[in-house]
Amino acid sequence: MKSRILAGVGIAAVAAAALTGCAGGSGDSGASNEITFMFRGNDAEKEAYTAAIKQFEKDHDAKVKIIMTTADDYSTKLKAAITGKQIPDVFYIDPGSVQAYVKSGIVKDITEAVEADVDLDNLWQYGVDSYRFDGQLMGQGAIYAMPKDIGPFSFGYNKTMFDAAGIPLPDKDKPYTLEEFVDVAKKLTLDTNGDGTLDQWGTGLNVQWNLQPFVWSNGGDWLNEDRTEVTVDEPEFVEALQWFADLSLVDGVTPSTSDAQTLDTYQRWMQGQIGFFPVGPWDVPTYEALDFEWDLIPYPVGSTGEPASWIGTLGIAVSETTKNADLATELAIYLSTxxxxxxxxxxxxxxxxxLIDMADEWVASSTLPPANKQEFLDVAQDYGRALPANTTYSAEWYDELFKNIQPVLDGDQTAKEYLEEVKPRMQELLDKANADAGIG
Known part of the structure; x- marks a missing residue:
């Protein structure tokens, strides 16, 4: 699921030789009207960027050399370019890399140009703040990239399955409580062909990408406010993780481990076997081909009574060593705004x-599914958050939670036992990340 979330399957990666020969950063050509742009994506994204960049080239009498990779290859290719001192003039960056790249002198502070040329009130604040860093904490201070996008992680449901089961459709404006959600999920978990084996389930959620909404809505979090202490052993977090595990262990509304090995839950959702499943904007083109109707609703709510979710994002950064900083910065701003x-x-x-005003028009005028596109905007503007690792110097502490979480999901260990066990390891790694960042 991770690779699907990060980006769709892209075309063949540009050969490594193309990277080492690029004209950006510390490259040899240094042409005043030529810059390089490196990104990852699929064919649709390449086509869209190619069209946009042609117009930029025309308007600026410039040449932009495009370097494209697959999602899986991008990080390796970019690191190779950095090591070889052939950094592209403009390139994708994720929020979790900002601190390290700033401290290493890889990305340029573009605050002055952005504030002079951009109506920041018409951009999603989350997108801009994801690339702010004041030398201590992310989310404030200077701007080191423009948002390429934001990806509100919403919650989808199979309308056709609801109709077949005679269950009222969810209210798009009133989230289910956790108890209501489980009740409906049980009604959707069925042996539809009478062979004694379940072939339809209420849901099927990946813990690494779906635990966050339930923890946050239940009042829990990964870190304290100043991001110096791991808080996963607090009762609100423990309760949310145990509830998540019990969807399978107690409630039986998700495919079993053996079922998931036969066919993963994403594929089961695509085949109409899953009632509730997460949906990001990147999924929409693929979901147009589904054989069932679907739509969006808020995530079920925990003890706070408020929905929560996370927002993905990529940024467009400018190399600190570019030989054409003005043109490179203009390209980053252009592609974003x-x-x-x-x-x-x-x-x-x-x-x-x-652009917020464009998003409002998109919701009002687009005829493609989902019908409730407003839910994406609600996540973006009202209750979406950064993934916890995006606000720290490294993600090791965060990844540690998921490395050995399977016994909880299998019922061999309680959430409380596991979280008390894993917290010290997470804290040690967080302390190291903060020390590397010069914090504390």
């Missing part, structure tokens, strides 16, 4: 608009 460029990406179905 130009209406025509944004429309190309929205039409390709790879993201929601970065």
């Amino acid at each position: 130009d209406e025509t460029a944004q429309q190309s990406l929205v039409d390709a179905g790879v993201q929601i608009p970065n």
Whole structure:
């Protein structure tokens, strides 16, 4: 599921030789009107960017060399370019890399140009803040990248399955409580062909990408406010993780481990066997081909009574060593905020608009599913959060939680036992990350 969330399957990666020969950063050509742009994506994204960049080249009498990789290859290729001192002039960056790249002198502070040229009130605050860093904490201070996109992680349901079961459709404005959600999921978990084996389930959620909404809505979190202490052993977190595990262990509303090995839950959702499943904007083009009707609702709510979810994002950064800082910065701003460029990406179905006024029009005018596109905007504006690891110097402490979590999901260990056991390891890794960042 991770690779699907990060990006769709892309075309063949550009050969390593193309990277080491790029003209950006510390490259040899240094042409005043030529820059390089490196990104990852699929064919639809390549087509959209190619069209947008042609217009940029025309408007600026410039040449932009495109370097594209698959999602899986991007990090390796970028690191190779950095090591070889052939950094592209403009390139994708994720929020979790900002601190390290700033401290290493890899990315340029573009605050002055952004504040002079961009109406920040018309951009999603989350997108801009994801690339702010004040030398201590993420989310504030100077701007080191423009948001390529934001990806509100919403919750989908199979309308056709609800109709077949005679269950009232969910209210898009009133989230289920956790108890209501389990009750409906049980009604959707069925042996539809009478062979004595379940072939339809209420849900099927991946713990690494779906635990967050339930923890946050239950009042829990991974870290304290200043991001110096791991808090996963607090009761709200423990309760949410145990509830998540019990969807399978107690309630039986998810495919079993053996079922999941036969066919993963994403594929079962695609085949109409799953009632509730997460949906990101990047999924929408693929889901147009589904054989059932589907729509979006808020995530079920825990003890706070408020929905929660996370928002993904990629940024467009400018190399600190670019030989054409003005043109490179203009390209980063253009790809993030130009209406025509944004429309190309929205039409390709790879993201929601970065511009708030465009997003409102997109909700009102688009006829493609989902019908409740407003839910994406609600996540973006009201209750979406950064993934915990995006706000710290490294993600090791966060990844540690999921390395040995399977016994909890299998019922061999309680959530409380596991979280008390894993917290010291997470804290040690967080302390190291903060020390590397010069915090504390």
